Amino acid sequence: MGIFLPNLLVIGGVLILPWVLMLFNYAWWRPKRLERALKKQGIHGPPYKLLSGNIIDEFRALKASHAKPMGLSHHILPRVAPFHLQTVKNYGKTSVTWFGTDPRVNIMDPELIREVLSNKFGHFTKPPPTSLLKQLVTGLVTHEGKKWAKHRRIINPAFHVEKLKRMLPAFSTSCNELVSKWEQWVGSEESRELDVWPDLQALTADVISRAGFGSSYKEGKRIFQLLTEQSELIMQAVQTAFIPGYEFLPTKGNLRRREIVREVKAILKSMIEKREKAMKTGEADNDDLLGLLMESNFKESQEQGNSNSMNIEDVIEECRLFYFAGQETTSSLLTWTMIVLSMHPSWQVQAREEVLQVFGENKPDIDGLSHLKIVTMILYEVLRLYPPAIFLTRCTYKRMQLGGINLPVGVQLALPVLLIHHDPELWGEDADEFKPERFSGGVSKATKNQVSFFPFGWGPRICIGQNFAMIESKLALAMILQRFSFELSPSYVHAPYTVVTLRPEYGAQLILHKL
Incomplete structure (x- = not known):
């Protein structure tokens, strides 16, 4: 027994040692090696902290910024991205922060942003989706290489403008129900306070x-x-994401997230199987996104073989992405547009005059929407000031060069959309002011052909649903402007914050006036 025990300890030590070394490399040696490599090139930032990186620092900065009241201003950086704003001030625009054990180098030069986003299969890929992200969305937004190309090719036809025209009756029905609901809410009083944020979320859903x-x-x-x-x-879970293995513990939050994934997939699978049966019997109406996607996928299968088409799991993931991205982006845009037009009533008047000039009291149509120049300028300026996604990220899978920077394997690139959209060096000293006239000559003229405005991304991987979101937003805004004027309620608190997308933390309380 005396000999046997030491032998067990030796064997145990031999078995455990590789895991200890692996953990040491993951948690300390690799991050410090990358930190030194970046410092040698003059790229500095807050120091790396074991496992958490700067995540805890970032949450502390957010908590402190949210504790302070904010005035009615579009200077939202100190509230929405205080840690990153301070990092850029302290260490420069090309600086580094730590997302757990991964370094994120800020890229704010438009030419370098162009290079990062321009390659179809290029050198800069999206970071592998974390297990948390997979529980929310996967699909086209997370795929790379040949799989991304295949899915994009199959999905593209569903988002062609001509196909979107066929969906306008569905858009119109939903928008008409919303404004009718608001008219009933206001009733005979002619004006009434309403938090429009939940209703606009419901509209886009x-x-x-x-x-x-x-x-x-x-x-x-x-x-x-x-x-x-x-x-x-x-x-909520992001705060513990840096703790190895925490996501697998049977906590209430972990169990509920997995339960939601299962339920959403089951609902979507049932919907897809019903549609497949309807398509086989010729009873399906393929004017919606699901029908167009399945039609395109079937065509791809017939022409290129099953290996080149999407299986049912792929279709489920793309449908899950439709729901999340389609609802989140547009509800954020419409809510901030109504808030901003309440803050700038003269632009609200101009937008309404344009809508009435184009449509009168008639229901908006697709051709008329393309003539709404002022409305389009307003939507672009709101997207500049309040972009739904405040960061884009890419990563290196091999040693690469970018603008003279030598990037080792495993470095992430952060494209801070919000900081770039508010950068005085790119937009002028009035960068924090609402001036839709910036876009009177279109996006290219407003940006001087630089990649300094990219609320939907840019390049080959630009959001496939951009046209869908813009048509929906124009239609909804036009129908609202036809029936109502609106102003901020005294109870409104201006408090932008991020929960995946940029939202009003305490709602969007407006006073609606029936016209």
């Missing part, structure tokens, strides 16, 4: 349910509720 999945409307509403809950749970 309604649109994606109808235009995306047609007759499966009730199931769509349930998916929206589940994804909204999932977003909140994931933002």
Whole structure:
């Protein structure tokens, strides 16, 4: 027994040692090696902290910024991204922060942003999706290489402008229900206070349910509720994401997130199988996104073989992405647009005059929407000041060069959309002011042909749903302007914050006036 015990200890030590070395490399040696490599090139930032990097520092900065009241201003950087704003001030625009054990180098030079985003399969890929991100969305937004190319090719036809025209009745039905609801809410009083944020969230969920999945409307509403809950749970979980293995513990949050994934997938699988049966019997209406996607996928299978088409799991993931991205982006844009037009009533008047000149009291149509120049300028300026996604990230999978910087394997690149959109060096000293006239000559003229405005991304991987979101936003805003004027309520608190997308923390309380 005396000999046996030491032998067991030796064997145990031999078995455990590789895991200890692996953990040491992951948690300390690799991050410090990358930190030294970046410092040698003059790229500095807050020091790396074991496992957490700067995540805890970032949450502390956010907590402190949220504790202070904010005035009615578009200077939102100190509240929304205080840690990154301070990092750029202290260490320069090309600086580094730490997302857990991964260094993130800030890239704010438009020419370098162009290089990072321009390659279809290029050198700079999206970071592998974390297990948390996978619980929210996967699909086209996370794929790379040949798989991304295949999915993009199959999905593209569904988002062609001509196909989107066929969805306009669904858009119009949802928007008409919203303004009718608001008219009933105001009633005979002619004006009444309303928090428009929940209703605009419901509107965009309604649109994606109808235009995306047609007759499966009730199931769509349930998916929206589940994804909204999932977003909140994931933002809470980010604070513990740097702790190895924590996500696998049977905590209440971990169990609920996995349960939501299963339920959403089950609902979508049922919807897809019903549509497949309807398509086989010739009873399917393929004017919605699901129908167009399945039609395109079937065509790809017939022409190129099953290996070149998407399987049912792929279709489920793309549908989950439709729901999340389609609802989140547009609800954020419409809410901030109504808030901003309440802060700038003269632009609200100009937008309404244009809508009435183009449509009168008639229901907006697709051709008329393309003539709304002032409305388009306003939407672009709101997207500049309040972009739904405040960061884009890419990463290196091999040693690479970017603008004279030698980037080792494993470095992430952070494209801080919000900071770039508010950068006085790119937009002038009035960068924090609402001036839609910047876009009177289009995006290229406003940006001087630089990549300094990219609310939907840029290059080959630009958001495939951009046209969908813009048509929906123009239509909804036009119908609202036809029926209402609106102003900020005294109870409104200006408090932008991020839960996946940029949102009003305490709602969007406006006073609606029936016209």
